[in-house]
Amino acid sequence: MTEKVITYLEEHNEQQLRALYDFLSIPSVSTNPANKEDVKKAANFVKKYLDNIGFEHVEIQSTGGHPLVYGEWLGAGSDAPTVLFYGHYDVQPADPLELWDSEPFKPEQRNGRLYARGASDDKGQVFMHLAVFEAFMQTEGKLPINVKVCIEGEEEIGSEHLYKILKDKKEQFNADFAVISDSGMVAEEQPTILYGLKGFTGLEFTLHGPSIDLHSGMYGGAVRNPAIAMAHVLASLKDQDEVVQINGFYDQVEPLSQTERNLIKNVPGEDYKATTGIKETASENGYTAKEHTMARPTLEVNGMYSGYQGEGTKTIIPSSATAKLTCRLVPGQEPAHIQDLLIKHIEEHTPKGVTVDIKKEPLSAKAYKVDPTHPLIKKAADSYTKAFGKETVYVRMGGSIPVVEWIDAIYNMPIVLLGFGTPNDRLHSPNESFPLENYQKGMQTLVYYWDALKNN
Amino acid sequence: MTEKVITYLEEHNEQQLRALYDFLSIPSVSTNPANKEDVKKAANFVKKYLDNIGFEHVEIQSTGGHPLVYGEWLGAGSDAPTVLFYGHYDVQPADPLELWDSEPFKPEQRNGRLYARGASDDKGQVFMHLAVFEAFMQTEGKLPINVKVCIEGEEEIGSEHLYKILKDKKEQFNADFAVISDSGMVAEEQPTILYGLKGFTGLEFTLHGPSIDLHSGMYGGAVRNPAIAMAHVLASLKDQDEVVQINGFYDQVEPLSQTERNLIKNVPGEDYKATTGIKETASENGYTAKEHTMARPTLEVNGMYSGYQGEGTKTIIPSSATAKLTCRLVPGQEPAHIQDLLIKHIEEHTPKGVTVDIKKEPLSAKAYKVDPTHPLIKKAADSYTKAFGKETVYVRMGGSIPVVEWIDAIYNMPIVLLGFGTPNDRLHSPNESFPLENYQKGMQTLVYYWDALKNN
Numbered sequence: 001m002t003e004k005v006i007t008y009l010e011e012h013n014e015q016q017l018r019a020l021y022d023f024l025s026i027p028s029v030s031t032n033p034a035n036k037e038d039v040k041k042a043a044n045f046v047k048k049y050l051d052n053i054g055f056e057h058v059e060i061q062s063t064g065g066h067p068l069v070y071g072e073w074l075g076a077g078s079d080a081p082t083v084l085f086y087g088h089y090d091v092q093p094a095d096p097l098e099l100w101d102s103e104p105f106k107p108e109q110r111n112g113r114l115y116a117r118g119a120s121d122d123k124g125q126v127f128m129h130l131a132v133f134e135a136f137m138q139t140e141g142k143l144p145i146n147v148k149v150c151i152e153g154e155e156e157i158g159s160e161h162l163y164k165i166l167k168d169k170k171e172q173f174n175a176d177f178a179v180i181s182d183s184g185m186v187a188e189e190q191p192t193i194l195y196g197l198k199g200f201t202g203l204e205f206t207l208h209g210p211s212i213d214l215h216s217g218m219y220g221g222a223v224r225n226p227a228i229a230m231a232h233v234l235a236s237l238k239d240q241d242e243v244v245q246i247n248g249f250y251d252q253v254e255p256l257s258q259t260e261r262n263l264i265k266n267v268p269g270e271d272y273k274a275t276t277g278i279k280e281t282a283s284e285n286g287y288t289a290k291e292h293t294m295a296r297p298t299l300e301v302n303g304m305y306s307g308y309q310g311e312g313t314k315t316i317i318p319s320s321a322t323a324k325l326t327c328r329l330v331p332g333q334e335p336a337h338i339q340d341l342l343i344k345h346i347e348e349h350t351p352k353g354v355t356v357d358i359k360k361e362p363l364s365a366k367a368y369k370v371d372p373t374h375p376l377i378k379k380a381a382d383s384y385t386k387a388f389g390k391e392t393v394y395v396r397m398g399g400s401i402p403v404v405e406w407i408d409a410i411y412n413m414p415i416v417l418l419g420f421g422t423p424n425d426r427l428h429s430p431n432e433s434f435p436l437e438n439y440q441k442g443m444q445t446l447v448y449y450w451d452a453l454k455n456n
Numbered sequence: 457m458t459e460k461v462i463t464y465l466e467e468h469n470e471q472q473l474r475a476l477y478d479f480l481s482i483p484s485v486s487t488n489p490a491n492k493e494d495v496k497k498a499a500n501f502v503k504k505y506l507d508n509i510g511f512e513h514v515e516i517q518s519t520g521g522h523p524l525v526y527g528e529w530l531g532a533g534s535d536a537p538t539v540l541f542y543g544h545y546d547v548q549p550a551d552p553l554e555l556w557d558s559e560p561f562k563p564e565q566r567n568g569r570l571y572a573r574g575a576s577d578d579k580g581q582v583f584m585h586l587a588v589f590e591a592f593m594q595t596e597g598k599l600p601i602n603v604k605v606c607i608e609g610e611e612e613i614g615s616e617h618l619y620k621i622l623k624d625k626k627e628q629f630n631a632d633f634a635v636i637s638d639s640g641m642v643a644e645e646q647p648t649i650l651y652g653l654k655g656f657t658g659l660e661f662t663l664h665g666p667s668i669d670l671h672s673g674m675y676g677g678a679v680r681n682p683a684i685a686m687a688h689v690l691a692s693l694k695d696q697d698e699v700v701q702i703n704g705f706y707d708q709v710e711p712l713s714q715t716e717r718n719l720i721k722n723v724p725g726e727d728y729k730a731t732t733g734i735k736e737t738a739s740e741n742g743y744t745a746k747e748h749t750m751a752r753p754t755l756e757v758n759g760m761y762s763g764y765q766g767e768g769t770k771t772i773i774p775s776s777a778t779a780k781l782t783c784r785l786v787p788g789q790e791p792a793h794i795q796d797l798l799i800k801h802i803e804e805h806t807p808k809g810v811t812v813d814i815k816k817e818p819l820s821a822k823a824y825k826v827d828p829t830h831p832l833i834k835k836a837a838d839s840y841t842k843a844f845g846k847e848t849v850y851v852r853m854g855g856s857i858p859v860v861e862w863i864d865a866i867y868n869m870p871i872v873l874l875g876f877g878t879p880n881d882r883l884h885s886p887n888e889s890f891p892l893e894n895y896q897k898g899m900q901t902l903v904y905y906w907d908a909l910k911n912n
Contacts, residue, residue, distance in 0.1 A: 198673060202769055211733030216756045217654060217855030220784050221698075221748030222728050224738035227757035227779075228694055234687030240807050242677075272678050277667030282680035282809035292677030300672045301683035302772050303764035307757070308780060313658055313817050315782050316758050323683070324764060326771050328676055351696050353738035361769050399673030 001140065002451050008135040009443055016134070019049070020127045023089075024107045024116040028123075030066050030090035030157045039153050042089040043067045046126070046151050053134040055149065063161035066090060066153030070172070073133070074146045081453055082146035084175035084413075086403055087126035087182060088155035091118035092428045099430035112436055119434040120425035125181040126151055128420065128439060132446040144454035148175055155182070155403075163406050170410060177376055178407050181442075183419030186395055187268045188435065191384030191445075193377055194417035196295065196369035196396030197404055201335035202302075202326035202361035205346055207233070207354040213307065213316040223317055224353030227306035230321035236349045237299055237325075237342075241285035242292070244299050244327075246345045252332040254369075256287075256295050263372060263394040264290050294396035298328045326361065328398050335364035365400040370414050376453075380416050383448035387441045418445070457596060461903045464591040465896075472590070475505070476583045479545075480563045480572040484579075486522050486546035486613045495609050498545040499523045502582070502607050509590040511605065519617035522546060522609030526628070529589070530602045537909055538602035540631035540869075542859060543582035543638060544611035547574035548884045555886035568892055575890040576881035581637040582607055584876065584895060588902040600910035604631055611638070611859075619862050626866065633832055634863050637898075639875030642851055643724045644891065647840030647901070649833055650873035652751065652825035652852030653860055657791035658758075658782035658817035661802055663689070663810040669763065669772040679773055680809030683762035686777035692805045693755055693781075693798075697741035698748070700755050700783075702801045708788040710825075712743075712751050719828060719850040720746050750852040754784045782817065784854050791820035821856040826870050832909075836872050839904035843897045874901070 009016070028042035029035040043060050050058045050071035058071035069089070074082065094104035094117045102108040107116035118124065129149075136143045150173060154160050166173060185192040209226040210219070238244050269290055272281050283292040292298070302325065307318030327338055343358055350356040370377060372394045381392035404415055420442035426432045465472070484498035485491040499516050506514045506527035514527035525545070530538065550560035550573045558564040563572035574580065585605075592599045606629060610616050622629060641648040665682040666675070694700050725746055728737050739748040748754070758781065763774030783794055799814055806812040826833060828850045837848035860871055876898035882888045 200673075200771070202771075204769075209734060214732060215855065216754070216758065216782060217656075217784055217853065219728070219732065219749065220754035220756050220854055221739055221743075221750075221752060222726075222737045222745035223732055223734055224698075224736075225756050227760050228690060230760075231687040231690030231757070232696060234684060235691035238684055240688060242680075270678075272675075276670060276675065276679055278665060278679055278809060279811060280680075280809045281678045282807070283677055287677075289678035293675065294677075296677060298672070298676035300676050300681050300771075300773055301687070301763065302672065302770055303762060303774065304683050304686075304777070305761045305765045307759035309759050309761045309778075313660075313780060313782060313819070314758055315656070315658075315756075317756055318759065321760070322765075324769060326672060326769060328673055351738070353734060353736045355735060363769070397673065398676055399671065 002447050004139045005135045005447050006444055008139045009131065016131045020124065021107045023123050023127055024118055025105050027105045028090050028153065029093050030154055032093060039066045039090055043069050043153055046089055047071070049130050050149060053130070054137045061165070063154070063165060065161050068153065068165060069149070069151040071149045072147065073143055075142050076144065076146045076454070080145045081177065082148060082175040084148045084150060084173055084178040085129055086178060086180045086407070087129065087151045088122045088153065089126060089151050090153040090156050091121070091123065092156050096430065101431055109436065113433040114436055114439070115431060115433040117432050119432055120421040121427040121432065122155065122182045124434045124439065125420055128443050129181065129446060132443050132450070135447070136450070144450045148173060159402055162403060166406055166410050174411060175413060177414045177416060179416045179418055180404065181418045181420060183417050184421030184423065184425065185419060186393060186423070188422045188424065189388060189390065189437070190268060191381070191388045191390055191392040192419060193372070193381050193384070193392055193394050194397055194419055195372045195377060195394055196331070197367060197400055198398050199329035199333065199335055199365040199367035199405070200326055200400055201329065201339040201364045202324070203339060203342060203358055204322065204324045204361070205356055205358040206320050206322040207350065207356055208320045209354045210317065210319050213319050216315040216317050219317055224351060225317050226321040226354050227318050229351050229354045230304065230306060230323060232351060233346055233349045234301060234323060237345065242282055243285055244297070246341050248341050249297070249338065252334065253297060253330055254332040256291060260295060260372070261291065264294055267393045267395050293398045295330060297330050297333060298398070300326055302326055329367050331367045331369045333367065335366060339364070365402065365405045366409070368404050368408050368415065369396065374414060376414050376416055379452040380418055380449055383445045383452060386448050387444035458903050458907050460595045461591045462900055464595045465587065465899055472587045476580065477563045479579050479583055480574055481561050483561045484546050484609065485549050486610055488549060495522045495546060499525050499609055502545055503527070505586050506605060509586070510593045517621070519610070519621060521617050524609065524621060525605070525607040527605045528603065529599055531598050532600065532602045532910070536601045537633065538604065538631040540604045540606060540629055540634040541585055542634060542636045542863070543585065543607045544578045544609065545582060545607050546609040546612050547577070547579065548612050552886065557887055565892065569889040570892055570895070571887060571889040573888050575888055576877040577883040577888065578611065578638045580890045580895065581876055584899050585637065585902060588899050588906070591903070592906070600906045604629060615858055618859060622862055622866050630867060631869060633870040633872060635872045635874055636860065637874045637876060639873050640877030640879065640881065641875060642849060642879070644878045644880065645844060645846065645893070646724060647837070647844045647846055647848040648875060649828070649837050649840070649848055649850050650853055650875055651828045651833060651850055652787070653823060653856055654854050655785035655789065655791055655821040655823035655861070656782055656856055657785065657795040657820045658780070659795060659798060659814055660778065660780045660817070661812055661814040662776050662778040663806060663812055664776045665810045666773065666775050669775050672771040672773050675773055680807060681773050682777040682810050683774050685807050685810045686760065686762060686779060688807060689802055689805045690757060690779060693801065698738055699741055700753070702797050704797050705753070705794065708790065709753060709786055710788040712747060716751060716828070717747065720750055723849045723851050749854050751786060753786050753789060754854070755781065757781055785823050787823045787825045789823065791822060795820070821858065821861045822865070824860050824864050824871070825852065830870060832870050832872055835908040836874055836905055839901045839908060842904050843900035
């Protein structure tokens with residue numbers, strides 16, 4: 001069955017690529033009010049495509065912001081599983097235009113890559129799904145499983161309305177599992193399953209000393225320096241071995257199993273010195289840089305300031321010092337609880353002579369992880385390997401994807417992150433592109449995957 | 457002899473005050489090019505006054521900037537000591553004018569104070585000396601000691617040309633000791649001898665991490681955070697008991713004798729909580745706030761910054777972190793040596809994964825101290841007490857006065873800091889004023905002092 005479908009994709013490649021070109025030519029920049037109609041046009045493109053290939057109940061849902069496209073095909077019967085496929089049709093702005101080698105909204109192939117804004121993030125990957133659904137419908141007259149499609153238009157501006165919709169329309173969107181193709185492989189041609197994301201929490205705090213900046217000669221020796229007090233508080237948070245010193249910080253952390261350490265070991269490592277310009281990596285005592293970035297919690301100071309920042313010297317004791325902190329969390333860590341521990345630690349470590357004022361970061365996210373040995377994951381990995389001819393690696397990521405946390409929180413269903421992008425796609429930057437090899441092999445991966453799930 | 461002189465001052469008070477008003481009416485703002493001619497006018501006022509009262513070799517010396525007035529009276533003979541009296545006739549700008557209750561360059565008496573820019577800093581205090589010299593000359597036909605007068609016009613802009621002049625004209629300016637009246641008493645009506653000033657040194661350093669700000673989710677766990685590294689370095693410089701932890705920092709510090717601790721104990725203390733708004737003072741373990749501010753070295757962070765400082769959260773690992781440090785030094789501490797120790801400490805405490813870049817502060821000053829039991833000081837204290845009817849206190853100050861260091865370095869002569877200002881004079885601020893009580897009693901102090909030195 002899969003052969004016929006793949007043959008269809010090969011034979012209709014030019015025709016489908018032309019449709020993808022049309023999709024990519026629409027400047028659906030969600031952040032720019034001037035592109036509002038273009039965003040709508042891109043939504044219509046998706047709706048029409050789904051209509052044409054035989055999806056049902058296809059509709060453009062208004063959200064309060066840019067619309068969301070919903071469609072479903074539930075003809076596989078109640079024995080077959082139902083997938084919720086999420087993607088987004090909006091894109092980042094193309095500026096600065098002068099840095100593009102071809103026009104961002106005139107797709108062009110060069111050196112085996114398709115250049116256009118959205119080629120990788122996320123129109124290209126959304127289109128692969130549409131093309132594969134088409135191939136199944138045209139050759140078999142049906143899909144191997146039931147499918148619900150949710151393609152939003154506000155991902156690049158924070159998915160402002162999505163959480164409410166997912167919550168309000170729980171019955172409509174509910175499924176057995178979700179598939180998202182809005183991420184990437186760890187290296188070119190390296191099939192990659194992303195099976196975990198970190199959560200996060202944060203806060204900002206200010207240490208207040210004297211009511212105004214003071215003359216350091218007159219008051220040095222009588223007044224606690226808020227900048228030095230800040231240094232003491234921040235230094236107390238994490239030791240030089242990168243181990244967080246907050247009481248209870250690691251208490252609920254799910255330990256890293258030998259199985260997972262082996263999975264992480266298999267992931268091709270990033271050459272951090274080359275990509276970041278650092279001389280040496282620094283990771284938590286007992287963990288490799290890969291283990292720490294993927295699977296261990298982190299605490300970072302994102303910004304701090306105190307006193308005089310201009311040229312030369314100003315001999316003052318600053319009136320205050322401020323720092324912004326965020327933690328990336330792993331499964332087991334509750335964001336609100338970790339935030340409370342942080343606050344308690346800071347309050348307890350604030351030295352006499354300064355007072356502390358803490359502002360909680362209102363946004364937070366729980367970490368997400370799916371069991372890498374789950375059959376849904378295993379079958380995705382096998383499909384990747386079959387299409388790319390290479391063992392699939394399993395990675396976790398230090399970042400957060402809000403929609404993943406929301407689907408997890410609201411629907412509590414497994415989420416399979418099937419990313420086909422590569423580290424060289426220049427997402428959000430000039431000359432965004434997507435390798436045509438990944439376009440073809442990615443579609444084959446999807447064909448194998450849907451087929452493998454039909455008997456589930 | 458002093459009675460006649462003091463009687464002269466009383467009888468000629470109105471006439472002398474009119475001259476002081478004239479002096480204060482000249483807007484000799486050295487920093488404002490538009491006031492260049494006014495500055496010259498103020499220099500001429502001083503020259504003319506010295507000429508009129510019988511000084512010799514009175515001259516306006518060009519400096520490359522604003523002129524300096526020199527004059528001498530050496531008629532006391534070679535057995536009598538020679539004093540170099542230093543002051544300045546330039547003033548700070550008067551802005552913001554709308555905050556003055558009377559015009560800054562139209563002197564006015566209110567509530568026992570004389571209001572005008574320069575009333576305290578330093579025209580008023582310079583004029584007291586001129587008036588006293590006049591009184592001696594008019595009543596006795598001579599001064600009790602030999603006097604050289606050096607009144608500059610660039611103090612408020614950093615005395616740019618003074619060091620070179622003091623060095624180049626060493627023979628002309630040389631004396632047995634120096635007197636400077638450009639400081640204040642610790643409290644109203646509290647005769648105060650300032651017998652020590654702190655030196656200083658400083659530097660700025662940056663810890664460099666990744667070449668650009670990094671995504672904290674992607675790189676947290678692999679890359680050392682420069683802001684946290686900075687916190688560790690700064691926290692290592694001074695402990696929470698305000699003891700500097702730099703190896704060798706205190707090695708050359710002259711210990712604080714019980715005599716000096718007693719002197720400091722007698723000084724009326726500043727209510728730091730009231731004046732600075734802090735809840736609690738913080739001073740070096742084993743020393744009071746007064747002892748630490750006056751007589752123990754300090755280390756302060758004057759400014760620091762790293763990463764994101766805007767509203768809200770930006771989840772980055774900053775590319776770098778910068779801090780500005782200065783130390784206030786006490787006798788025994790060599791600024792260049794302390795700067796080297798600081799550099800060595802910072803280099804040794806910079807953690808792996810970041811590199812350090814240190815910029816030395818080019819300006820520095822050695823601490824100055826005169827033996828508080830030196831007869832020149834003792835006689836000054838006695839003169840104060842006689843005029844003000846109150847025990848004189850002995851203080852050291854955390855600040856630096858460049859001219860003191862230069863006279864010390866070039867001439868190696870004792871310097872007597874006879875200040876008559878008060879903490880309420882609002883130097884450099886709107887509504888600068890000087891208590892008329894201090895004007896009268898200050899002149900009496902000078903009469904007693906010069907007289908007491910005549911038999912030295």
